[in-house]
Amino acid sequence: MKLLVLAAINAKDRSSAFGAIRYNQPDGSIEKTLTNDELGLLLDTFLQRHPYLEDGICSDQGIRLMNVDSRITNYIIKEFIRLQKPILSVHDSYIVDTRDVELLRDCMKEASLHVVGVDLAAEQELPSYQDVMATRYPDRDYHLQVFEHYLINSAKNKTTGYKLRYQQYGSYKEGSE
Structure with missing residues (x-):
């Protein structure tokens, strides 16, 4: 069917399209033995399914x-x-x-x-x-949301031990300056 449609798009009329189909087929093949009427029925069936292509068929496009x-x-x-x-x-x-x-x-x-x-x-x-790079980190957005959640909430959830160590660090830093 594809060869028939391509030939019909390139041909100026049905007879030329059908002749081109038979010419390019090996001797003894079914395609070589198809008549113009049979090829016409095939082409008409195609055009019934794709009527928007009718103006482009057999019009030397x-x-x-x-x-x-x-x-x-x-x-x-x-x-x-x-x-x-x-x-x-x-x-x-x-x-x-x-x-x-x-x-x-x-x-x-x-x-x-x-x-x-x-x-x-x-x-x-x-x-x-x-496309490849987008799949490289498929859970990237989830991980960013979790990370952001902990960054935002970390200020609220500091343990007593953390606060003590941070205070010691601050004292050490001030003493070394």
Whole structure:
């Protein structure tokens, strides 16, 4: 189905899309034997589930979409160059330093808003540096609350022994000055 939809996006009409599907299949494969009517039924079924894509199917959108993709990539690369950060684009992905993944996300959002007017969702295979660091101390907030509680309440809860030792320390400190 994916190949059919991709061919249909890139083709100017159904006949061209169906011909491209059969052309790229090995001899003897089921795909090679599918008729235009059968491929048409498959495409129609897809469009029933995704009617918002109908205007883009068999309308020669491939070149236009590649241009949009390249403009987004150009925007992202220019921003990384401006910030003197390394970046490598590979097909529809980007390779950046782990510490720059959040920057990449922000640049991708900004670029898609600039080029197409909407924030396009992006997938990521690995967690960012910030994601990893956030999990480094999972109970951090709890520990900070406990620590803060004892700091605030420590003035109220000083033992007699502590007060005596503190007074001795103060006397010692005054005597050594």
